[in-house]
Amino acid sequence: MKKKSMTEKPLLFFIGGTGETAPLCSSLAEHGYRLLVSTATDEPLSLPDIPDITRRTGRLDLASMTDLIRQSRSSAVICAAHPYASRVRETAIAAGSALGLPCLIYDRPGTDVANLRRMQKQEADSNKLTGIMWVESHEQAAAFIGRARGAVLITTGANNLDVYACEARRTGVRIAVRILPRAESITKARKAGIADENIISQKGPFTEKETLEHIRRFNADLLITKESGTAGGFTEKIHAARRAGIPVVVIRRPRDSFPQNVRITQFFDEVIEWITRTLAVK
Incomplete structure (x- = not known):
C-alpha cells in the first residue's frame, strides 16, 4: 500500500x-x-x-x-x-x-422541550390541548394504541412496525404508517400486515399542513412519532397534532x-x- x-x-x-x-x-x-x-x-x-x-x-x-x-x-x-x-x-x-x-x-x-411545555401550559384550558406523552421505546409507544377511538398515525419509520401492527390487531384499532418511498420500507410494512391503503410512502420532512392532511385523511386521534429534531420536522408534527386536537406519543432519543x-x-x-x-x- x-x-x-x-x-x-x-x-x-x-x-x-x-x-x-x-x-x-x-x-x-x-x-x-x-x-x-x-x-x-x-x-x-x-x-x-x-x-x-x-x-x-x-x-x-x-x-x-x-x-x-x-x-x-x-x-x-x-x-x-x-x-x-x-x-x-x-x-x-x-x-x-x-x-x-x-x-x-x-x-x-433536538427539540426545545421547554418551549413545548410552555405551549401546553398556555393552552391548559383549551379543548384542543395536545398532550405529549414521552416514552422510551417502541413497545411503550405501541401500548397507547388501544386508547384510540379512531385510527393511529405512526411516523416512526419502517423499522419496528411489527410491534405496532401486533398491538393494532390485539386492540382492533386501525393504524396508518408514514414511511420512506423505498421498496425495502414498503416491504417491511406489508410484511407487518399493513394494507397498502394505510401506507403513506413519501419522503419528508413534512410541513405542518401536510401532516395535518395525513391526520385528517385517516381520521387519526393519536400520533406516534420520534423526537427527530428540527431537521426531521418534529415541531411541525406537534403543531399539526395541536391543530387537529389530538395527543402525541413521542419516543425519546436513545x-x-x-x-x-x-x-x-x-x-x-x-x-x-x-x-x-x-x-x-x-
Missing part, C-alpha cells in the same frame, strides 16, 4: 444518510478535505459532484467498516447518522478506535453513551474546528 504524499488532502470517513449529510460534507470539502461518504441506502442526498467527495452505499458491520476505513487510508471518522441509529454510531466508534483514529459524532439538534475521547457536537462549525485542530496536531 502506498504512503500518503505530503500534499494529499486528508480523507475523512463520513457516515451519513440524513438531511445534514450534504451541507456538512460540502462544508468539509470547501475547507480542504476529501470525503468517503458511506450510507446504508442509495437515497438521494444532493451531494456536490466534485472529485473530493466519493459515495458508497450498503450496510456495514464492524469488520467490513473497519476494513473499509483502513483500505481507504482515512484520517478520521465522522458519524452523522440518524440520532436513533445507535448501532451505527457504536460501530463507527468501534471501527475508528480499533484503528487509532479520532472520532466525532454529529448529533442533530441515551447513547460514548467514550470520553469521542467528540460530540450539534454544530457544523464545531465539526470544522475539531477536524482542523485534530489533524493539525497529528
